[in-house]
Amino acid sequence: MKRPLSLLSTAGLLLLAAGAFAADDYQPPLTEYGQPDLQGIWTNATQTPLERPQELGNKGFFTLEERLAQEAEWKDYIATRQAPSDPNRPPPTDDNTDLGYDNFWVDMGTEVITINGEYRTSIIVEPENGRIPYAEGARERMMASFRRMSYDGPEARPLGERCLMAFGSSSGPPMLPVMYNNNYQIVQTEEYVMILVEMVHDTRIIRLNDEHDAGNFPKWLGDSVGRWEGNTLVVETRDFRKEQLFRGATEGLVITERFTRTADDQIVYSFTMDDAAGYSRPWTGEIAMKRRPADSDRMYEYACHEGNYALAGILAGARRLESATADAQ
Secondary structure (H helix, E strand, C coil): CCCCHHHCCHHHHHHHHHHCCCCCCCCCCECCCCCECCCEEEECCCCCCCCCCHHHCCCCEECHHHHHHHHHHHHHHHHHHCCCCCCCCCCCCCCCCCCCCCHHHCCCCCCCCEECCEEECCCEEECCCCCCCECCCHHHHHHHHHHCCCCCCHHHCCCCCCCCCCCCCCCCCCCCCCCCCCEEEEEECCCEEEEEECHHHCEEEEEECCCCCCCCCCECCCEEEEEEECCEEEEEEECECHHHCCCCCCCCCEEEEEEEEEECCEEEEEEEEECCCCECCCEEEEEEEEECCHHHCCCCCCCHHHHCHHHHHHHHHHHHHHHHHHHHC
């Protein structure tokens, strides 16, 4: 159910629109080392999708009224999901056994991404259609790799399933919002930038003004080297492990990220994906990272393995299926 926009006053609409713009002459505070200060805890929670829905075509931005209607629709959907369960509901069937998450834990946010006063319809801003430009055969190779995924042992399962890495590229790069725990703590020194990711407590270590270490062993999050260009932290990451490659990418992937503090409570985070074998052209996304309120300025441990009963259950289920298949034969 959509809320009627008539309930919003004209003054309220103008205030929302004005609040979407950051001052062009904003100067971020500096660290003791004279670098723009990105430190603090930030969230990229949003329901704005990575890829634009195809029905929107090249429509990159919502109007203010469209944005408000979209956010109201998301809020209504969340309220419906949070309603108490019917105690007389029938037991699960083969069609709904994957509905295990209590909506209490879901925290994707309810705001449309707003940058420079523009209400984005997708995270991807280039190409114009807001879609990943897969190279010929790349999408098919990606889907085939999913179908080949084995249940022989834990080593063959996805990294997120094994509690080794965050799922959905939450840790990045690129750092994308997922269904919950979309918080990031940034700490700076003169020579490093550290990003602690709430999901699976992953930690990114970005060396400043250094060279890529191609001779070293591949890191889970790639090899990240940063530099300051004015008020923007530019980070180039390469040399990914094949298990951590992003949708359709190959081991030649290079990701360039940009962190620009545009207001006291906002960092504009952009990333460009460049991989000629995986994509037909480089493509770029942008996300608004919002500062967490002062009264919640802390990070909690994500103890994935303490309750990771699913992995043992997945493998046990595979063994049962193999046994049942052998008996049938």
